[in-house]
Amino acid sequence: MRSEQEVGNAIERHSDMIRRLCMIHLKNYHDTQDIFQTVFLKYVLSSVEFENEEHEKAWFIRVTLNACKDLLKDFFHTHVVSMDELGEQASSFSSDNMEVLEAVQSLPPKYKNVVYLYFYEGYTAPEIGKILGKNVNTIYTYLTRSKNMLREKLGGEGYE
Amino acid sequence: MNDMIGTDGKLKDAFDKIHAETGLKAETKDFIAHKTKNYTSPARSVPGGAVLAMACLVLLLAGLGGHRLYFTEAAIISIDINPSIELNVNPFGKVISVTAYDDDGLRLSNAVNVRHMDYMGALDVILNSEGIATYLGRDETLTISVVGKNEQRNEEMLYNIETCIRGHENAHCHAGSYDLVDEAHSANLSVGKYQAFLELRQLDPDITVDDVKGLTMRQINDLMDDLTNGRKDDGAGNGGNSGNGQDPHGHGHGHGANHH
Numbered sequence A: 001m002r003s004e005q006e007v008g009n010a011i012e013r014h015s016d017m018i019r020r021l022c023m024i025h026l027k028n029y030h031d032t033q034d035i036f037q038t039v040f041l042k043y044v045l046s047s048v049e050f051e052n053e054e055h056e057k058a059w060f061i062r063v064t065l066n067a068c069k070d071l072l073k074d075f076f077h078t079h080v081v082s083m084d085e086l087g088e089q090a091s092s093f094s095s096d097n098m099e100v101l102e103a104v105q106s107l108p109p110k111y112k113n114v115v116y117l118y119f120y121e122g123y124t125a126p127e128i129g130k131i132l133g134k135n136v137n138t139i140y141t142y143l144t145r146s147k148n149m150l151r152e153k154l155g156g157e158g159y160e
Numbered sequence B: 001m002n003d004m005i006g007t008d009g010k011l012k013d014a015f016d017k018i019h020a021e022t023g024l025k026a027e028t029k030d031f032i033a034h035k036t037k038n039y040t041s042p043a044r045s046v047p048g049g050a051v052l053a054m055a056c057l058v059l060l061l062a063g064l065g066g067h068r069l070y071f072t073e074a075a076i077i078s079i080d081i082n083p084s085i086e087l088n089v090n091p092f093g094k095v096i097s098v099t100a101y102d103d104d105g106l107r108l109s110n111a112v113n114v115r116h117m118d119y120m121g122a123l124d125v126i127l128n129s130e131g132i133a134t135y136l137g138r139d140e141t142l143t144i145s146v147v148g149k150n151e152q153r154n155e156e157m158l159y160n161i162e163t164c165i166r167g168h169e170n171a172h173c174h175a176g177s178y179d180l181v182d183e184a185h186s187a188n189l190s191v192g193k194y195q196a197f198l199e200l201r202q203l204d205p206d207i208t209v210d211d212v213k214g215l216t217m218r219q220i221n222d223l224m225d226d227l228t229n230g231r232k233d234d235g236a237g238n239g240g241n242s243g244n245g246q247d248p249h250g251h252g253h254g255h256g257a258n259h260h
Helices: A004-025 A029-045 A053-073 A083-092 A095-105 A109-120 A125-132 A136-154 B010-016 B022-035 B050-070 B103-111 B119-127 B130-137 B151-165 B178-186 B191-203 B209-213 B217-228
Strands: B075-080 B084-089 B095-100 B142-148 B171-175
Touching: A004 A029, A004 A053, A004 A095, A004 A109, A004 B022, A029 A053, A029 B022, A053 A109, A053 A125, A053 B151, A095 A109, A095 A136, A095 B010, A109 A125, A109 A136, A109 B010, A125 A136, A136 B191, A136 B217, B075 B119, B075 B151, B075 B191, B084 B103, B084 B119, B084 B191, B095 B103, B103 B130, B119 B151, B130 B142, B142 B151, B142 B178, B142 B191, B151 B171, B178 B191, B191 B209, B191 B217
Parallel strands: B142 B171
Antiparallel strands: B075 B084, B075 B142, B084 B095
């Protein structure tokens, strides 16, 4: 079992990323709390030895996405997300921020993940393929389709 | 990428403003401390009082239904190069049967005896077998797909398998949907190869199951690359007997699954 210090450090390192993944997938703050508990409980009990920080980060991404997927399978959860999930944070958002986040939230789950990992975290398509367990060509397809969808939703140019 | 949704754009601005709340982090730390009794013992998802009842249940199952449970399939590991085989894994992580989907797969499954082994041990034996080494030496692509009924178990298996194949050149590991199992087997394809077929069909709707049956995973990947890059040639996707459909190594292609 990992130590309190290890868990504390991991929470500091990865919480913002997990929070963002929750935001694009989940409906309410209570679900986000569930995911945080699930992910970090799994971490504290896991005996996985990480080779480096990138390896650890990829582990957290995958475990978070799987936890979200499991939660959304629940009959009482829908795939509809709302900016309410962000609670008080939403008040600091500009209308542009809201528009972009809502556009990402409205994408199918598989596209949301790719958009976030590619455009925000800066992973390459092969890296995303490895993290998500998908063929790299599938990732390229998802990227193309998600860019088209974002272009439709947000309008404008520059989505090439 | 672009200034609208790229790393310098609006998307980055918006995501930059999202942070885990201090309260959320504190609650999580409290939860973990509580579940681990201040980091002194592993968390138990089963209440202590229920342990005895669980033990009784296990004994009962062992006596009455243990045999059936042992032979219940919980996950499938599809191993595809050109030999296509599936390891059927029970809830305890043991290989309960091996299914071959072509002649090469049949030869491979006959050459190794992995029944009742842990799936990791079985994979190790298979990956180090002479047959697999020969194929990888020809620069073929090895794809391992994991599908199971439980997402958490899938994830754990995927992680373990990824660790196992690290260092094997041209080896890739994927997670898949268990929902595809029946469809794949109806088409006489392993789950891994069927997933590749579905991805290929997204790029070329005319492609059929028969077109991919004779292709190696390397050929399927090359075909996907060509289609993605808009370089679909006449031989691609129009039959396993022409163009990319021809197996350059002259491997046999049996039809129908063979259980061991």
